[in-house]
Amino acid sequence: PVSPSPILSMRAIVKRFGAFAALSGVDFDLEAGEVHVLFGENGAGKSTLIQIMAGVLQADEGEYQLLSKTVEGVTPARMQHAGISAVFQEFSLIPEMTVTENIFLGRELMRFGRLDKAAMRKATVAILAKLGFPLDPDTRIVTLRRAHMQMVEIAKALLHDAKVIIFDEPTASLADQEAAALFDLIGSLRDRGLGIVYITHRMAEIDRLADRVTVLRDGNNICTLAREDITHSTLVKSMTGRSFESF
Numbered sequence: 659p660v661s662p663s664p665i666l667s668m669r670a671i672v673k674r675f676g677a678f679a680a681l682s683g684v685d686f687d688l689e690a691g692e693v694h695v696l697f698g699e700n701g702a703g704k705s706t707l708i709q710i711m712a713g714v715l716q717a718d719e720g721e722y723q724l725l726s727k728t729v730e731g732v733t734p735a736r737m738q739h740a741g742i743s744a745v746f747q748e749f750s751l752i753p754e755m756t757v758t759e760n761i762f763l764g765r766e767l768m769r770f771g772r773l774d775k776a777a778m779r780k781a782t783v784a785i786l787a788k789l790g791f792p793l794d795p796d797t798r799i800v801t802l803r804r805a806h807m808q809m810v811e812i813a814k815a816l817l818h819d820a821k822v823i824i825f826d827e828p829t830a831s832l833a834d835q836e837a838a839a840l841f842d843l844i845g846s847l848r849d850r851g852l853g854i855v856y857i858t859h860r861m862a863e864i865d866r867l868a869d870r871v872t873v874l875r876d877g878n879n880i881c882t883l884a885r886e887d888i889t890h891s892t893l894v895k896s897m898t899g900r901s902f903e904s905f
């Protein structure tokens with residue numbers, strides 16, 4: 659069920675790197691309670707688009723609205739505050755700091771003018787338990803495997819009261835079992851009303867997760883498909899501009 663006003667809405671987004679347009683007029687909407695997959699070949703502009711969403715990059719042209727308010731002059735910290743968190747391929751965690759320190763980075767709890775380490779640790783234990791993540795709050799990030807780093811990013815996002823979580827090919831370095839656990843978690847985030855932007859080029863993940871798919875090609879959005887209209891041949895044809903039969 660698609661609600662009438664999206665959580666976020668992007669219109670005619672243009673992003674240039676020098677003379678090259680990585681995005682040349684892209685539209686994208688995200689509803690509460692949906693997993694919206696961004697699909698396209700390498701270089702299509704997927705990562706550029708989500709970096710604009712997350713405030714890492716600024717669009718050169720176009721309009722970006724969050725909860726019907728225009729977003730301007732953003733930074734990742736401000737976007738996170740506004741409820742958008744991203745789990746990027748390059749993690750934004752500080753390797754030498756602990757799980758707790760990373761989860762509270764930039765929003766530390768204070769008590770009598772000092773860091774309230776006990777309260778932060780307790781809150782970290784609670785959120786990890788709630789999510790079923792088997793992590794020690796005192797472990798330094800550098801010692802964790804990749805799936806566990808991702809758990810820290812997700813816990814951090816939820817502690818920031820994220821309304822939107824963006825995942826950029828999150829299963830790229832996960833074992834099958836870890837990926838299955840992530841899919842379950844994403845399903846439960848969707849059921850709680852979060853909007854999920856999910857980049858993948860894996861058909862099985864689209865079948866499993868996608869409520870809608872937007873296909874990007876050469877910096878343009880080719881189409882947005884509702885779940886009932888998603889077929890592998892439509893996706894491949896949209897992605898490449900060629901028909902499925904020619905493969």
Ligand code: ADP
Binds near residue numbers: 675699700702706
């Ligand atoms: P995708 O994530 O779909 O593979 P990207 O958004 O990473 O695509 O890249 C889209 C295009 O923009 C590519 O041609 C890429 O080489 C180019 N691009 C991305 N970031 C930069 C940058 N910082 N400087 C120059 N070109 C870039």
Ligand code: MG
Binds near residue numbers: 704705706
């Ligand atoms: Mg990319």
